[in-house]
Every structure is written in structure tokens, then in C-alpha cells.
Amino acid sequence: MDEFELISTFVSQFDVAPPPRGPGDDCAVLPKQGPSCVTTDALVEGVHFTRRAFSMDDVGHKALAVNLSDLAAMGARPAWFTVALGLPDWVTARHVNAMSAGMARLARLHGVELIGGNVTRASQLSLTLTLSGALDGPPLLRSGARPGDALYLSGPVGDAATGLSILSTNPSARSPLVDAQRRPVPHVAFGRFARSRCSAAIDVSDGLAQDLGHLCRASGVGADLDSSALPMSPALLDRAGSRKAAQACVLSGGEDYVLLVAVRDPPAFERALTRSGFEAWRVGTLRKGSGVNLDGVRLTGRLGFMHR
């Protein structure tokens, strides 16, 4: 297939507008927009996924999911995105179709519109997406937290990293833990709920300890985490055997794509959670100073998960 056939194969699964809004001209043309957020993130074969452990549908899903998670962390409503594909010679129309199917399904779920893209030859399969989301009010920033704010997580952490370790020995494994690694669920609705109710947020992509460190530095605060409060999934506890055994993975495992938020008024926040049906776990408190403590002991070193 040549470049143009690959593009039309990829695009065919999406509900796209005709050009100039949709793909087909030198640029996509957008009408005026209100305040918005923009993010870009890439998924690279051999770095973020392997062909042995991920289906092409998984790859398409995950490439969009990790970008949606960045929009979620700002409390934005997903609006549009572009896709730049780097395709090795082994990629066939069937691979492109499957990638596109995984991505298109998630795009439809979140009402985010494919407006353009690019295809190039490359030695590794890569998907670089740029997403924009609309803001219905001031965004959630990393820098908005203050000493005294409570910290909440919108879901359990550690599953995706554990799933990755399972896949490294059994690439065809099936379980909730490997699902968390292959097909993360971005917390977009929770982010929009949190936007007007939280003082700061970050998505947990590099591991709880590292991302909390980013939030603390941006806000000029320190944090106290309570190990007994960290949410862990039944699947993770089952595999690890105990909370203690799971703890390192919960702190430093990456790619959970849950949200970590700071809350000024926990009782009001918890009432709103109950009313709305969202769940969140209170895991600690922000304080003056800097650094992240767990049960009063300072976490040091690079606890985060680094793709590079």
C-alpha cells in the first residue's frame, strides 16, 4: 500500500467531517474555539508496547487513551485530535485497520474528532497524537494546591505496572492486570467532575510517587501519604499476596492513568462524590515544605517509572 491508501484505510473507521475540517487538505480548518487545552504524547513499539503482548487494536486504543488522560487531568472536554503514524515495512492494511478500530472506538466513546494526520515510513511502529480539549471554566493545574489540601486518587494504582511484568514473561496473558496495561481507561468524566471541585490535579502516568512529586513542586508544597489508604485492586492484592508486597509497585509503577487531585474541602468533595456516583480514595495530605513522605518517612530517589 502507498501512503494515500494507508491514510484512507486508517481514516475509514472514524466519523470524520469532510475537508477542510476533516482530513484531506494541507491543514484542518476549525471554527473559533473557546478556551482549550492541548497535549501531545507518543506510543513507540519496543518502548511503550511490543507486538507480542499488544494487539494492534490495543495499540490504537492506548495511544488515544494516554492523551485523553492528559486532557482529563485538566478537566477538559475532549474535542479534536491529529494522528502521526510511523509505519515499518511489516505493517499491512490489516494492521492499520485494527489500530484504527481500537482508536476509533475510544474516540467515539469520548466524542473526540479526528481532524488530520500524517503517515511516514519508520523502523519502529509509532503513533504520535495531539489532542485538544475544550474548557468549560478554569482548568485544573498542577500548581493550584495549598498546604492542608487533601489528596485523592480516582482509582487503584500499580495494576498497569504489574500487568507489564506479567506480559514480559507471558505476552498472551489475560487478566484485569494486563488489561490495565494494554487498555487503560482515561478518567475523563472524573476530570470534568473534579475541575470545579479540586485545587490541583495530575494524571498518574509516571508512578504515584513521581507524579505527586511533580504536583508538589508545581504547587510549592510537600505531601504526606498514608500507606494504609492507597487503593489497590483485588487482582493486584491477589497477585502480590499482601498490601506490603504490593506497595513498591503502587508507589513507583507507571501508566495507571488515574487522576491524583488536591481537595480543599474534603467533606464537600465527598458529598459531591456520593451525589455524582464517582469514586475517589483519600490517600494523604499536603503540607508546607517539599518532598513526599510515606507514613512519615521521606521517599527518596527516582521512584517513578521512566519509559526512557
Place this chain on the structure above:
Amino acid sequence: MDEFELISTFVSQFDVAPPPRGPGDDCAVLPKQGPSCVTTDALVEGVHFTRRAFSMDDVGHKALAVNLSDLAAMGARPAWFTVALGLPDWVTARHVNAMSAGMARLARLHGVELIGGNVTRASQLSLTLTLSGALDGPPLLRSGARPGDALYLSGPVGDAATGLSILSTNPSARSPLVDAQRRPVPHVAFGRFARSRCSAAIDVSDGLAQDLGHLCRASGVGADLDSSALPMSPALLDRAGSRKAAQACVLSGGEDYVLLVAVRDPPAFERALTRSGFEAWRVGTLRKGSGVNLDGVRLTGRLGFMHR
């Protein structure tokens, strides 16, 4: 260097706003925007450039230039962009600095603002940029041309492809032809001039014959090119020996990043050119039907330049 050091090295050369508008939070936050254009394009080592023939400064320049050219083709005013870097292990801070310098210089020249990005490990060096431009009126589209419109080019074609062939045998060559390959000059100002004065436009990135074919299909017209009117640079004529010898390269060589525009009222357009100081060469005429003819003979086959 770790991911965060690489990012700050890259960003340090640009005039960036503090977060949340500039890099540093989960997304960049933008105020409301008028009508705009969005494009994404990638530069990949071994596909679009080699380390032997391109300096890192060239690579940074070209990655931004090819995207600016897409905005130019719509008549848009460059506004903001994101950069996703795929970095192999051989990349040092010095490489990142040089890439960033080449890109930042061109960004400053066009007043386009870096708002965010991403860094990942990869086996090939790649730069995937997404740019947005503001529209001060209706955009130039590929689809706006009508039979009878005249075709103009905003500069000579064939230089960049000839430069590529020179570099394949002499990677350290210096000449206007290799400059055209290494450091293309996007015709942004011409595009803004053309926006209200032309009926259609495309940037010549895949070769004149192929890009004219795209414009014809989008507009539902055919085209007649006049070989004697095709603009060729003195450097190209000098190397090729004759217009005839240069012709294949002029028709099918890619990466010129000049604009091809359709014009309904050539005398008025030429008066405007004279007043404004822009140059353009009238190379043919659009007609009913389809396909591209050169001196009355139909051009067939894949004359364009394909990166993949």
C-alpha cells in the same frame, strides 16, 4: 540525561510562556481562538534526513519548516506548535541543543510559539510537530479552483530533489541546491498574501505533478502545464545543463515547499504581486475534465516524490 533534563534542554532555546500556557503541566492552556488551521508532520532519520548530510540545526529547522509550509498553503498566520521527539541513545545534550537552536530561530522568525511537547526513547531520531495557525478570513483550500483559473508557483521547483541527489554522493556538499534540501524556506508571507487573492492552493511537498494532481482532484478540474514556463533556479539549470534535462526533476522532485496557487483574475493578481513585491510564475491553466497535461501530453503514473 533523563527525560526531564532533555525536555528542559530543548525548551531552553525557545521564548516560552510559563505554564499553563507554556510547557510544564499535563496540557497547554490556550485562551479562546478565532478560526484556525491545524497540521501535523514528522521528520524521521533515514527517511527524511540522514545524520551524515544534515546537521542537528538543519533537522530542527526543517521539521518546523515543513509544517509552516502547510499553514502557508492555507494562508494562515502561524500561532502555536507542539513537538514530540523520538530520541535514540546516541543523542546527547549537544544534539538536542542544536536541533532546538535551528527550530527556535525559525519559530522566532515566524512568531510561532512552542506550547508543549513530549520526549520518548526511539531507535530512529524523529520530530513530530503539530502546528496551528490563525485565519484572518476564509482559508485557501485545494478545492476552490475552477476551470479557467491560471496556475502560479511562488518559487522554483526541483532544487530540493537535486540537492538530495547531490547529498547522496557528497553528504557534506554546500550549494544553493543542498540548502534547498536541508533548510527549506516556507512561503508563509506569500500564503497570507495569496489567501484573499487566489481561489485554491497547495504546497509543493510531493512534487509539482503529484501536488497539482491533488489540487485538480479536490477542485474537480484538469490542468495544462507549459514546460517553458516552469521556474527553474540558475543553480539547477547550471547543474542539469538544460531546461529539458532538468524537467523530470522539476515535475517529480519533492520537498520544494513553494506554493502552487490557482488565480481567477491573473491581471489583478499580477498587479497585486508588483505592488507587494512578491514573485510568482504563471505555469499553466486549469480546465474542465481531469488529469495533468504538460504541453498537451497527459502525465501518467506516479510522478510524485514519495518518502515511503
